[in-house]
Amino acid sequence: MNKIFETPLYPYTHHPDEDAETPVRHKTIVVGAGPVGLAVAIDLAQQGVPVVVLDENDKVSFGSRAICFSKRTLEIADRLGIGQKLVDRGVVWNLGKVFKGDEKVYEFNLLPEQGHKRPAFINLQQYYFEDDLVARVRELQEQGAPIELRGGCKVTEIDDCGDYVALEIETPDDTYDIEAEWLIACDGAGSPIRSMMGLDFVGRVFEDNFLIADVIMHADFPTERWFWFDPPFNPGQSALLHKQPDGVWRIDLQLGWDIDKAEEKKPENVIPRLKQMLGEDAKFELEWVSIYTFQCRRMEKFRHGRVLFAGDAAHQVSPFGARGANSGIQDAENLAWKLALVLEDKAPDSLLDSYSDERVHGADENILNSTRSTDFITPKSQISRTFRDAALALAGKAEFARPLVNSGRLSVPCAYDGSTLNGPDTDALPARTRVGAPAVDTPLGQGWLLDRLGGRFQLLTVDADAPDRLDVGGIEVERVAVSAAGNETLRERYLGDAASGVYLLRPDQHVAARWTSFDETAVRAAVAKATGRDK
Amino acid sequence: MSLNTKPNLPDPDGFYADLLSAHEGLSTEDSHALNARLVLILANHVGNRAALKEALELARATV
Numbered sequence A: 001m002n003k004i005f006e007t008p009l010y011p012y013t014h015h016p017d018e019d020a021e022t023p024v025r026h027k028t029i030v031v032g033a034g035p036v037g038l039a040v041a042i043d044l045a046q047q048g049v050p051v052v053v054l055d056e057n058d059k060v061s062f063g064s065r066a067i068c069f070s071k072r073t074l075e076i077a078d079r080l081g082i083g084q085k086l087v088d089r090g091v092v093w094n095l096g097k098v099f100k101g102d103e104k105v106y107e108f109n110l111l112p113e114q115g116h117k118r119p120a121f122i123n124l125q126q127y128y129f130e131d132d133l134v135a136r137v138r139e140l141q142e143q144g145a146p147i148e149l150r151g152g153c154k155v156t157e158i159d160d161c162g163d164y165v166a167l168e169i170e171t172p173d174d175t176y177d178i179e180a181e182w183l184i185a186c187d188g189a190g191s192p193i194r195s196m197m198g199l200d201f202v203g204r205v206f207e208d209n210f211l212i213a214d215v216i217m218h219a220d221f222p223t224e225r226w227f228w229f230d231p232p233f234n235p236g237q238s239a240l241l242h243k244q245p246d247g248v249w250r251i252d253l254q255l256g257w258d259i260d261k262a263e264e265k266k267p268e269n270v271i272p273r274l275k276q277m278l279g280e281d282a283k284f285e286l287e288w289v290s291i292y293t294f295q296c297r298r299m300e301k302f303r304h305g306r307v308l309f310a311g312d313a314a315h316q317v318s319p320f321g322a323r324g325a326n327s328g329i330q331d332a333e334n335l336a337w338k339l340a341l342v343l344e345d346k347a348p349d350s351l352l353d354s355y356s357d358e359r360v361h362g363a364d365e366n367i368l369n370s371t372r373s374t375d376f377i378t379p380k381s382q383i384s385r386t387f388r389d390a391a392l393a394l395a396g397k398a399e400f401a402r403p404l405v406n407s408g409r410l411s412v413p414c415a416y417d418g419s420t421l422n423g424p425d426t427d428a429l430p431a432r433t434r435v436g437a438p439a440v441d442t443p444l445g446q447g448w449l450l451d452r453l454g455g456r457f458q459l460l461t462v463d464a465d466a467p468d469r470l471d472v473g474g475i476e477v478e479r480v481a482v483s484a485a486g487n488e489t490l491r492e493r494y495l496g497d498a499a500s501g502v503y504l505l506r507p508d509q510h511v512a513a514r515w516t517s518f519d520e521t522a523v524r525a526a527v528a529k530a531t532g533r534d535k
Numbered sequence B: 001m002s003l004n005t006k007p008n009l010p011d012p013d014g015f016y017a018d019l020l021s022a023h024e025g026l027s028t029e030d031s032h033a034l035n036a037r038l039v040l041i042l043a044n045h046v047g048n049r050a051a052l053k054e055a056l057e058l059a060r061a062t063v
């Protein structure tokens, strides 16, 4: 039986664009059908923006790569129409254990706070995530949405011509030219588009190698994240064990810098290592093995004229913290609504600069966290190892040292503090739903607040009056009226000690501005600011 | 200034002797490890980032 990642999902077929006399111009072209490219394309198509996705390949990601998907990603996936599918397929986990040698030093619980539709994390193979996105593309196509997915189409040249971008595409048949009003480059960490445009990608390489193996075993390990510093089966290095669906387990083994990668990857070398870890009698099959060197880096800006970079093409982090795909999905949702407004002439194209600013801020946060984790996990000097071991030695004995132990700070959503799109805020309302932050879920009647938010500008009124609709220069702001009476979770997250609250929400569910009561002039000004019209 | 740089230790000679005796018989490497644990324990006790920052600067400036 073929594995899902060996099955062509969008094989090349000859397209009429290839025979056109003059290059066909599309509104938006996305290069790369990885998780980020597919997410941004679905988001655009759901807003009625025509989009063509090109990928040189025709399958989902080879091997599982990303496995931990965060709550924010699931909330975005809900808006894209695949949230429930992901949760149904995924494994929910909360407990993490940290070992030094063969002793447990510390254990953490992600302690899912009550009152959210989605769990803190699920584990799911990246190929399933992509498979669900492709299925959603097919579903949208059946409903007549303007979205196309072309496999076997490799972008080999790009030219930003000022008011459009020209592309040369290589297919199994021939090469052809097409044009895009806007190009979204989601072509991965090695981004050929970034190279063709001669753009920098600077940062830090961590001089270390990790063996990443997905093994299929039917073992009774619990559904927990186990992390070892200096385990007996990998002395002086680190190791990670984490469960995925279908009896697949992710194993990461740190190997050090001075190794022969090709040798280490051979099954005859991998299997004995894994046996040391899992026990001589453990029965397992290798699904996928790879050796990685990690880097933390980003582009200086994510917008270059009519080309917008998203996902790994724009930024790369080490995997400790699960911030790669999770942050790429946040790029996608930040970009889609802005581009849709610009294409509809409802916002100036300078709004797209805020995409770069906000997501550079997000990337910096992720790079900072993942660099710190990597420095802890793979100390680069004798003294950093000494302090690392001091923290680990104390963590077993004294609670204070546990927060110092860093085996990866798991992805949390980015709040756009200080963004140029942010309107007025007030201290009278709770900090967690401050301006710039993504709206926090709460139960609402039989359902959930987040299921009622997103996709357009909205005015969330909590025990406050406001008109049901407001037209702000062609942008319709729809009111969502809720009450905190009898809903303590909503009160705590949206009102605090205030009696009422009015939240202006962007189409990506982030708070654009908030007040304790409705003021039409202020709301209009905040919409103008959040759409870059006030410049 | 949040860092207290005025004398604050009762019985400084006694503390100094305790410090040395904690290290007695340890290899240089084990002593470094003990110092590292001690730094973390004391830093947590201080619990004031501004004071710790000044302490780090003062220690670094005397290299």
Ligand SMILES: Cc1cc2nc3c(=O)[nH]c(=O)nc-3n(C[C@H](O)[C@H](O)[C@H](O)COP(=O)(O)OP(=O)(O)OC[C@H]3O[C@@H](n4cnc5c(N)ncnc54)[C@H](O)[C@@H]3O)c2cc1C
Binding pocket: A031, A032, A033, A034, A035, A036, A037, A054, A055, A056, A057, A061, A065, A066, A067, A068, A069, A126, A153, A154, A155, A156, A186, A187, A188, A189, A191, A192, A193, A212, A292, A310, A311, A312, A313, A319, A321, A322, A323, A324, A325, A326, A327, A328
């Ligand atoms: C071992 C490992 C573990 C990880 N764990 C996690 C995790 O737990 N959580 C998490 O969030 N992230 C994780 N990541 C990161 C995650 O895999 C990436 O961040 C994610 O795949 C990035 O998605 P993307 O869509 O930006 O790029 P990619 O998935 O790399 O997709 C790029 C696409 O572009 C196409 N392409 C490239 N060049 C061209 C061209 N010239 N023309 C046409 N198409 C082209 C490629 O075929 C590919 O389909 C992990 C990564 C690794 C390696």
